[in-house]
Amino acid sequence: MLLSKNSALESKDNEIFEVEESIAIQSELIKTMTTMVNSKAYVNERNQMVPEARCRKQANYHVEQNNKIVDEELSDWESKFFEVDMDDLHELFMAANYLEIESLLNGVTKRVGDFIKACKNVEVIRQTFGINNDFAAQQEEEIRKLNSWNHI
Amino acid sequence: MSFSSSFRKSSCLSRRSRSLAKTAALATVSPTVNQPEISSSSSWPPPSPPAEAEEEGQSWSTMLPELLGEIMERVEASEDQWPQRQNVVTCACVCKKWREAMREIVRASSPGSGKITFPSCLKQPGPSDFPNHCIIKRCKKNSTFYLFLSLTPSFTDKGKFLLAARRYRHGAHIEYIISLDADDLSQSSNAYVGKLSSDFLGTNFTIYDSQPPHSGAKPSSSRTSRRFASKRISPQVPAGNFEVGKVSYKFNLLKSRGPRRMVCSVKCPLPEERADKHLDDSKAKIAEGAAPGLAILKNKAPRWHEHLQCWCLNFHGRVTVASVKNFQLAATVDPSQPGGKGDEEKVLLQFGKVGDDTFTMDYRSPLSPYLAFAICLTSFGTKLACE
Numbered sequence: 001m002l003l004s005k006n007s008a009l010e011s012k013d014n015e016i017f018e019v020e021e022s023i024a025i026q027s028e029l030i031k032t033m034t035t036m037v038n039s040k041a042y043v044n045e046r047n048q049m050v051p052e053a054r055c056r057k058q059a060n061y062h063v064e065q066n067n068k069i070v071d072e073e074l075s076d077w078e079s080k081f082f083e084v085d086m087d088d089l090h091e092l093f094m095a096a097n098y099l100e101i102e103s104l105l106n107g108v109t110k111r112v113g114d115f116i117k118a119c120k121n122v123e124v125i126r127q128t129f130g131i132n133n134d135f136a137a138q139q140e141e142e143i144r145k146l147n148s149w150n151h152i
Numbered sequence: 153m154s155f156s157s158s159f160r161k162s163s164c165l166s167r168r169s170r171s172l173a174k175t176a177a178l179a180t181v182s183p184t185v186n187q188p189e190i191s192s193s194s195s196w197p198p199p200s201p202p203a204e205a206e207e208e209g210q211s212w213s214t215m216l217p218e219l220l221g222e223i224m225e226r227v228e229a230s231e232d233q234w235p236q237r238q239n240v241v242t243c244a245c246v247c248k249k250w251r252e253a254m255r256e257i258v259r260a261s262s263p264g265s266g267k268i269t270f271p272s273c274l275k276q277p278g279p280s281d282f283p284n285h286c287i288i289k290r291c292k293k294n295s296t297f298y299l300f301l302s303l304t305p306s307f308t309d310k311g312k313f314l315l316a317a318r319r320y321r322h323g324a325h326i327e328y329i330i331s332l333d334a335d336d337l338s339q340s341s342n343a344y345v346g347k348l349s350s351d352f353l354g355t356n357f358t359i360y361d362s363q364p365p366h367s368g369a370k371p372s373s374s375r376t377s378r379r380f381a382s383k384r385i386s387p388q389v390p391a392g393n394f395e396v397g398k399v400s401y402k403f404n405l406l407k408s409r410g411p412r413r414m415v416c417s418v419k420c421p422l423p424e425e426r427a428d429k430h431l432d433d434s435k436a437k438i439a440e441g442a443a444p445g446l447a448i449l450k451n452k453a454p455r456w457h458e459h460l461q462c463w464c465l466n467f468h469g470r471v472t473v474a475s476v477k478n479f480q481l482a483a484t485v486d487p488s489q490p491g492g493k494g495d496e497e498k499v500l501l502q503f504g505k506v507g508d509d510t511f512t513m514d515y516r517s518p519l520s521p522y523l524a525f526a527i528c529l530t531s532f533g534t535k536l537a538c539e
Binding site for chain 2: 086090093094097105109110112113116117119120121122125126129130131132133134135139141143145146147148149150151152
């Protein structure tokens with residue numbers, strides 16, 4: 001006899017997870033589908049990349065831990081969880097957004113925000129996030145002005 | 153269904169807008185981005201995403217504005233004060249997308265807060281609830297005045313530099329050129345933001361803005377306006393000077409050493425249009441019968457203190473040296489209030505001496521830091537007619 005209902009979730013790379021329903025519905029997306037279809041829901045992740053499977057596993061794990069441990073341990077656990085490279089962080093962000101997992105999204109945006117603050121200058125931000133300087137020549141002057149304004 | 157540009161409180165976007173966002177992401181053809189060189193000597197910053205990620209439209213550099221906004225919002229909200237607010241400006245300097253996202257967030261965040269983020273904020277209204285504290289430093293040697301946003305309560309700490317003004321004499325006529333650049337104080341500079349000019353006696357002043365105060369405003373053709381080669385960034389903005397205020401001083405004829413009377417009429421900036429349509433409309437209401445944004449301010453009359461034998465105003469500790477320059481302005485006409493009626497007890501601008509060459513300037517909405525600074529400068533300019 002099942003003590004709690006389980007949902008079977010299928011990811012893009014055809015892996016099937018079984019997670020407790022109470023955890024699965026932390027994702028607003030899954031929650032909606034579950035109420036629409038049945039307690040056993042198949043979620044087809046068409047647009048996510050292969051490592052999606054790992055992300056979702058981690059997301060669920062994160063939520064599970066959330067329910068169990070005290071604040072101090074939780075924040076330690078969380079900081080370790082988010083110590084990943086920019087690539088993984090990006091995937092976590094997109095996954096959290098797609099699945100609508102608020103707590104995970106909060107954690108990722110905070111981490112990315114901290115990265116930005118630690119960068120201190122524009123060039124380092126561009127390198128970290130792999131972003132090109134696409135300002136037109138006319139705008140460059142304005143950006144130069146902004147940079148000199150930005151000093152105390 | 154259009155992409156919503158408003159940034160909502162809840163972190164998760166609605167399903168419909170996100171699924172559209174995802175379709176758009178796939179439809180976008182992302183050009184291959186040249187990867188910048190990464191310093192191999194340090195482990196920071198972490199390696200940037202591989203080039204293959206660009207083709208799917210799934211990387212930081214091709215992230216959609218709505219999603220980018222989630223991150224930007226968090227940075228903006230946590231970096232409230234200078235110097236941390238530098239991080240907000242830094243984000244706006246990264247690339248076009250980041251610039252647009254951050255500017256939108258700053259526009260939408262806490263209306264009425266009067267936070268100073270970008271140079272353009274210097275011509276936006278100050279806070280509604282409590283004044284912003286600033287310091288003005290005078291340098292007599294080069295006739296220059298420097299405005300700083302206070303970062304600590306101390307009068308000796310300068311703070312964040314905002315504007316500088318230099319006094320120039322043209323015969324009997326005096327002008328103060330106001331600039332974003334403390335080292336470049338000329339009308340032809342890119343950093344020029346406006347000027348103050350006074351009559352011979354130093355009793356009537358006109359405040360000019362290098363930018364039009366509202367759409368359709370015409371530049372003034374004052375005697376001293378000169379043609380100059382404008383190296384402006386946006387040629388659509390007309391070059392010239394636009395009159396935005398007048399300040400006049402009258403002297404108390406009954407008591408020869410009595411306090412002078414100040415009257416200012418200024419075109420105050422209306423709050424910028426916000427992305428969130430549900431803004432408090434009473435703030436944007438135009439006072440009936442008055443020009444858009446026009447405010448009329450008068451100085452509060454000090455009380456004669458018989459025991460101390462002097463004129464007194466309560467500056468709440470922000471002014472510590474007696475000086476005829478010290479003043480407090482309250483509005484009789486206030487465009488930011490319903491019906492345009494000013495509250496004569498509410499001090500909108502306070503200015504006063506705290507050291508030999510150090511003055512405090514506390515201002516609030518509907519005045520902008522630029523207007524407040526210009527009005528304070530007039531107090532220095534009336535030396536000729538004092539006592």
